[in-house]
Amino acid sequence: MAREIVVSGASRGLGASIARMHLEKGDIVHLIVRKESDFVKEAEKRYPEKVRVHFGDIASVSLLENACREIIREIEHIDILYNVAAVFNEADKCGLNDLDFDIAPEIYNINALGPLRVLQQLDTVIDGKTRIVNVSSQSGSCEDTDEVTKYAYSMSKAALNFASKLYYREKHRGRNIIVVCPGWMRTDMGGAEADLDPDESAEGIIHLAEDMENLDPDWMFFKYNGSKIHW
Numbered sequence: 185m186a187r188e189i190v191v192s193g194a195s196r197g198l199g200a201s202i203a204r205m206h207l208e209k210g211d212i213v214h215l216i217v218r219k220e221s222d223f224v225k226e227a228e229k230r231y232p233e234k235v236r237v238h239f240g241d242i243a244s245v246s247l248l249e250n251a252c253r254e255i256i257r258e259i260e261h262i263d264i265l266y267n268v269a270a271v272f273n274e275a276d277k278c279g280l281n282d283l284d285f286d287i288a289p290e291i292y293n294i295n296a297l298g299p300l301r302v303l304q305q306l307d308t309v310i311d312g313k314t315r316i317v318n319v320s321s322q323s324g325s326c327e328d329t330d331e332v333t334k335y336a337y338s339m340s341k342a343a344l345n346f347a348s349k350l351y352y353r354e355k356h357r358g359r360n361i362i363v364v365c366p367g368w369m370r371t372d373m374g375g376a377e378a379d380l381d382p383d384e385s386a387e388g389i390i391h392l393a394e395d396m397e398n399l400d401p402d403w404m405f406f407k408y409n410g411s412k413i414h415w
């Protein structure tokens with residue numbers, strides 16, 4: 185039976201790769217996007233029976249709730265939810281002395297609070313069998329980060345990691361949530377020099393989601409290839 189998949193940030197980059205791969209597997213895929221994109225148009229053309237497009241912005245509940253209501257009207261249960269949407273700002277590539285404190289709240293609002301809004305608004309269609317994948321970054325690992333700058337982005341991802349742990353402890357739904365770093369990808373965010381094609385990361389992340397029950401139950405934070413990252 186076709187599974188119900190939800191992907192935020194599915195207009196391009198990693199989110200589009202994850203959505204396309206699930207469509208190719210025959211799943212029903214709900215895209216949460218701010219606007220039309222080449223990928224959205226292509227998906228609607230190639231998979232008209234399988235793709236559902238919901239316009240929403242994770243930056244505020246008022247901009248997101250309609251998209252989530254549409255999903256709740258259509259389905260009773262989400263099989264896999266991927267929180268992929270996030271932002272980076274080039275102005276964050278600097279040390280503390282040049283840090284623009286005005287960009288940090290926007291990055292935090294979208295990267296740390298945005299996925300929580302999605303989880304809150306979709307709570308009635310999430311249960312112990314739903315697998316949740318919060319896409320974070322190794323930049324948000326206190327122990328394993330290589331970053332020396334990117335304060336706003338790295339701190340926003342550390343906050344998302346913490347939020348994921350709180351969610352896991354609060355909801356008592358068993359092992360149904362992981363946090364993943366997709367690696368450095370050739371997307372608008374990662375740039376052309378990056379190591380990985382987003383399809384390669386997407387393949388690894390989908391494998392982790394589908395194989396969640398076999399992952400170390402005491403570990404939540406993984407790289408796309410399954411290696412462990414410390415908080």
Ligand SMILES: NC(=O)c1ccc[n+]([C@@H]2O[C@H](COP(=O)([O-])OP(=O)(O)OC[C@H]3O[C@@H](n4cnc5c(N)ncnc54)[C@H](OP(=O)(O)O)[C@@H]3O)[C@@H](O)[C@H]2O)c1
Nearest residue numbers: 193195197198218241242269270321368369371372373374
């Ligand atoms: N690229 C990398 O090297 C890298 C490394 C580590 C972690 N990551 C993480 O991997 C994930 C995917 O990154 P990516 O490289 O694919 O990024 P990307 O190419 O910049 O795409 C970002 C996606 O997020 C969506 N988005 C941004 N703000 C949103 C909002 N307020 N509401 C709804 N959607 C929003 C964008 O939609 P629009 O098209 O409407 O802007 C777009 O679909 C992110 O969580 C990122 O932090 C990326």
